[in-house]
Amino acid sequence: MHVTLHSSALFSSPFIIVPSQKVPTKMEVKNKYVAIKASINGAPEESDFEIKVENLSLIVEPESKVVVVKNLFVSIDPYQINWMKSQSSSQTSIRYANAITPGEVIDTYGVGRMLVSHRPDFKKDDLEAGFLTWGEYSIVKEGSLLNKLDPSLAFPLSYHVGVLGFSGLAAYGGFFKVCKPKPGEKVLVFAASGSIGHLVGQYAKLLGCYVAGSAGSQEKVNFLKEKLGFDDAFNYKLEANLKSALKRCFPKGIDVYVDNVGGKMLETALSNMNSLGRVAICGVISEYTNASTRASPEMLDIVYKRISIQGFLIADLMTVYADFLSKTVEYLHDGKLKAIEDISQGVESIPSAFIGMFNGDNIG
Numbered sequence: 001m002h003v004t005l006h007s008s009a010l011f012s013s014p015f016i017i018v019p020s021q022k023v024p025t026k027m028e029v030k031n032k033y034v035a036i037k038a039s040i041n042g043a044p045e046e047s048d049f050e051i052k053v054e055n056l057s058l059i060v061e062p063e064s065k066v067v068v069v070k071n072l073f074v075s076i077d078p079y080q081i082n083w084m085k086s087q088s089s090s091q092t093s094i095r096y097a098n099a100i101t102p103g104e105v106i107d108t109y110g111v112g113r114m115l116v117s118h119r120p121d122f123k124k125d126d127l128e129a130g131f132l133t134w135g136e137y138s139i140v141k142e143g144s145l146l147n148k149l150d151p152s153l154a155f156p157l158s159y160h161v162g163v164l165g166f167s168g169l170a171a172y173g174g175f176f177k178v179c180k181p182k183p184g185e186k187v188l189v190f191a192a193s194g195s196i197g198h199l200v201g202q203y204a205k206l207l208g209c210y211v212a213g214s215a216g217s218q219e220k221v222n223f224l225k226e227k228l229g230f231d232d233a234f235n236y237k238l239e240a241n242l243k244s245a246l247k248r249c250f251p252k253g254i255d256v257y258v259d260n261v262g263g264k265m266l267e268t269a270l271s272n273m274n275s276l277g278r279v280a281i282c283g284v285i286s287e288y289t290n291a292s293t294r295a296s297p298e299m300l301d302i303v304y305k306r307i308s309i310q311g312f313l314i315a316d317l318m319t320v321y322a323d324f325l326s327k328t329v330e331y332l333h334d335g336k337l338k339a340i341e342d343i344s345q346g347v348e349s350i351p352s353a354f355i356g357m358f359n360g361d362n363i364g
């Protein structure tokens with residue numbers, strides 16, 4: 001989901017757009033941003049967040065590598081809840097996912113326009129994608145991810161946050177690099193209408209796989225089958241027995257599963273896997289806000305069926321980045337891949353858009 005911070009564009013799973021402002025000629029601007037009031041250790045609520053306003057200096061020393069970016073679209077991602085907790089394995093396992101300090105800006109991936117730079121590689125008004133913040137402006141330090149956008153691609157700016165950004169790379173790399181699928185294999189996607197899930201399903205169809213997925217409403221199920229070409233789909237909230245639903249969709253078992261959900265859904269998917277099946281654990285949203293829903297799969301199944309289960313992070317996927325970008329651009333140009341975006345507008349919309357993802361409010 002994205003938020004647009006610019007009046008001309010907007011989106012959500014997870015992006016946000018910030019209202020347009022004239023490029024300031026002042027020495028400082030008012031920066032509106034979202035902060036947490038305290039660590040969040042359960043399901044997020046509106047009252048956990050506050051909108052703050054700070055005076056942000058636009059004076060950067062000529063020799064400094066720090067730049068100031070006007071945010072245009074920022075991503076809203078379920079995994080950010082793990083940075084908001086008082087502790088989680090995401091904070092201790094990787095360098096760039098530290099706990100968010102209450103009151104401080106919240107990092108995210110996004111697209112922005114260069115406002116102040118003395119660096120030769122970034123000129124004023126260049127469009128960039130990289131680590132920005134849930135706010136109207138971002139101060140980007142040297143070494144933080146920031147890349148100039150290729151204007152020749154001529155896609156909506158929001159695409160650089162979603163289908164050509166982290167969601168697209170996670171979908172492509174999780175499916176192709178981690179699962180090593182073959183044409184004709186049977187592929188399962190849960191949270192299939194989400195930012196990553198809808199792309200995994202389409203990549204799998206483009207490879208020539210059979211694809212079935214689940215989502216949390218009939219509208220989403222129809223969308224998967226009628227608009228995205230899924231072979232089958234079901235509303236997991238209406239299924240009394242998830243195992244039977246999977247048997248119905250996969251009478252001959254599952255070869256490849258890209259997991260966005262974890263918990264009981266992961267357990268059930270594993271019990272329907274074929275021998276030598278591959279499972280990529282992209283995320284486990286059902287476990288993020290409820291520690292009592294941990295998956296406890298039948299490990300003997302994993303042993304005797306020799307099932308591979310691998311977690312992955314975007315940082316592991318850089319070896320397929322060039323391939324991802326060229327194939328995805330080609331599919332988009334040829335109309336073979338649909339990029340579905342859920343966009344909300346303005347910094348103030350970020351908390352409710354974020355909370356909505358845990359309630360299934362977003363498509364794409």
Ligand SMILES: NC(=O)c1ccc[n+]([C@@H]2O[C@H](COP(=O)([O-])OP(=O)(O)OC[C@H]3O[C@@H](n4cnc5c(N)ncnc54)[C@H](OP(=O)(O)O)[C@@H]3O)[C@@H](O)[C@H]2O)c1
Binds near residue numbers: 197285
């Ligand atoms: N490994 C990485 O590097 C990486 C990078 C980005 C994202 N991720 C992870 O990938 C997963 C998908 O991310 P995304 O950005 O594409 O989010 P998303 O799927 O667009 O949004 C979340 C969706 O998950 C479903 N959901 C929410 N709570 C659920 C629950 N308790 N049980 C089942 N489904 C639930 C909802 O759809 P329904 O209507 O279907 O319920 C909701 O719309 C997340 O777990 C995220 O943290 C991993």
